[in-house]
Amino acid sequence: MRDATHEDFVIRWAKFVRDNPDKWRKIHTEFINSQFKMNEDFLKRLSKEKDGKEKIIKLYNIKNVSGYKKLLK
Amino acid sequence: MDRLIYNINVLSNFCRKFCKIIDKYTEYIIVSGFVAIASGRVRGTEDIDMIIKPLDKEHFIRLHNALAKNGFVAVQSDDPIELYSYLKEKTSIRYTLKDKPVPEMEVKFAKDDLDYYQIKTKIKIPLTNVDVWFGSINMNIAFKEELLKSPKDIEDSKHLRIVYSEFVDESEIRKIKEMIRRYRL
Numbered sequence: 705m706r707d708a709t710h711e712d713f714v715i716r717w718a719k720f721v722r723d724n725p726d727k728w729r730k731i732h733t734e735f736i737n738s739q740f741k742m743n744e745d746f747l748k749r750l751s752k753e754k755d756g757k758e759k760i761i762k763l764y765n766i767k768n769v770s771g772y773k774k775l776l777k
Numbered sequence: 778m779d780r781l782i783y784n785i786n787v788l789s790n791f792c793r794k795f796c797k798i799i800d801k802y803t804e805y806i807i808v809s810g811f812v813a814i815a816s817g818r819v820r821g822t823e824d825i826d827m828i829i830k831p832l833d834k835e836h837f838i839r840l841h842n843a844l845a846k847n848g849f850v851a852v853q854s855d856d857p858i859e860l861y862s863y864l865k866e867k868t869s870i871r872y873t874l875k876d877k878p879v880p881e882m883e884v885k886f887a888k889d890d891l892d893y894y895q896i897k898t899k900i901k902i903p904l905t906n907v908d909v910w911f912g913s914i915n916m917n918i919a920f921k922e923e924l925l926k927s928p929k930d931i932e933d934s935k936h937l938r939i940v941y942s943e944f945v946d947e948s949e950i951r952k953i954k955e956m957i958r959r960y961r962l
């Protein structure tokens with residue numbers, strides 16, 4: 705555990721999920737989707753920077769570059 | 778419309794689509810972090826871990842081609858023979874959607890009795906709203922507490938213990954932990 709406050713949050717949230725089966729999913733889905741949207745937007749910006757494509761290849765250890773042609777063009 | 782948007786997340790969709798294809802070729806289970814995340818844990822991840830029953834080369838090539846036809850690419854290579862050699866060497870292979878480096882599915886062959894036990898005791902978890910096969914709750918708790926042990930894993934375990942308190946079986950968890958010590962430590 706990182707600290708007591710964080711542990712409290714983990715427990716409180718788990719109880720919220722357990723006790724509110726109709727409420728947690730909206731909050732959770734927005735959180736997950738926003739992470740991937742931020743990642744996608746960032747990679748698009750990074751790919752346009754100097755050495756950006758090489759950084760993406762390194763970040764994700766991409767060996768099969770042909771599978772990511774659009775992103776790395 | 779709201780219901781449609783809020784009930785779907787990128788990670789679950791990716792997982793569902795991938796598992797639907799795998800299911801036609803072999804048995805599989807989803808384990809570790811995604812079990813907690815699909816069960817409501819709020820944390821980030823880039824990958825989903827999958828264990829599959831080993832296939833022979835010919836069947837793996839068919840599986841790989843089906844994945845490719847459905848928009849998935851392997852990060853390591855496009856060559857299914859090369860990918861198969863990784864699996865045989867107990868190295869995981871990673872698939873993503875074409876042109877999207879995340880999320881990724883990390884796939885490995887079952888390698889010992891513990892993996893086969895995980896597959897044998899696989900479950901569906903309706904609360905996740907993701908219709909795929911998961912390693913059991915007790916299994917995931919045992920792995921996180923006995924083998925993985927990072928702060929994130931311990932938090933995942935706490936989350937699973939609370940959300941699925943009715944399924945937590947301490948004697949089963951002890952039995953799995955003993956298997957982990959025998960096979961993995």
